[in-house]
Amino acid sequence: MFDFSVIIQNWPLFWKGLLVTLFYSAISISAGLFIGLIVGLMQLTGSRLLKTIGRVYVEIFRNIPLLVILLWIYYAFPIFAGLSITKFWAGFAGLSLYAAAFYAEILRAGVQSIDPGQTDATTALGMTYYQRMRRVILPQAFRRMIPPLAGQSIIQIKNTTLMSMITVPDILYQASYVSSFTYRPMEVYTFVGIMFLALLVPLTLVSRKLEKISEAVK
Numbered sequence: 001m002f003d004f005s006v007i008i009q010n011w012p013l014f015w016k017g018l019l020v021t022l023f024y025s026a027i028s029i030s031a032g033l034f035i036g037l038i039v040g041l042m043q044l045t046g047s048r049l050l051k052t053i054g055r056v057y058v059e060i061f062r063n064i065p066l067l068v069i070l071l072w073i074y075y076a077f078p079i080f081a082g083l084s085i086t087k088f089w090a091g092f093a094g095l096s097l098y099a100a101a102f103y104a105e106i107l108r109a110g111v112q113s114i115d116p117g118q119t120d121a122t123t124a125l126g127m128t129y130y131q132r133m134r135r136v137i138l139p140q141a142f143r144r145m146i147p148p149l150a151g152q153s154i155i156q157i158k159n160t161t162l163m164s165m166i167t168v169p170d171i172l173y174q175a176s177y178v179s180s181f182t183y184r185p186m187e188v189y190t191f192v193g194i195m196f197l198a199l200l201v202p203l204t205l206v207s208r209k210l211e212k213i214s215e216a217v218k
Helices: 005-009 011-042 048-063 066-081 087-112 116-124 129-166 171-182 185-217
Strands: none
Touching: 005 011, 005 185, 011 048, 011 087, 011 129, 011 171, 011 185, 048 087, 066 087, 066 129, 087 129, 116 129, 129 171, 129 185, 171 185
């Protein structure tokens, strides 16, 4: 029988975990978008070196599981670098660098979807690479990138649950803790699932709405 008292009695822990999850989601998405924009634009420059660096970055972080990245940064990187790293920075760095690789590909594809003739036209007008990207290409590409960026951000929120493996007190870590002393995993993890549904279903609906708007604009 489902015992709601387990949830009610330990609500402060669930609430604390949810706030940690939302905090890491917000900062890692923001940092991931920033890094992803830089990496994505690197792949679109005329420099072979920058293209190679951007491509290598994307392939490394897209093809290594996020959990491996988090564990490596938290446990292995301090040994290689000879310094200590807190679980906050390990979680932030791992999530941000991983997300950036996916955002970079979305941004690159969005820019490449713009008619090449516009690039030729802006070049003929004497615009620099930075000017044509900022004034002409990126504003148009961004409308097309909104749906996939929103979808990837939803995935990123779910990815934060892996931080529990490096003892960051997110919602899954708190759920594991509550389950360990209440012996009621059914109630605990069912409630965690409900919390994610309540958080992500509205965001998914917004993402679909944005996709329809984007299709209408094209």
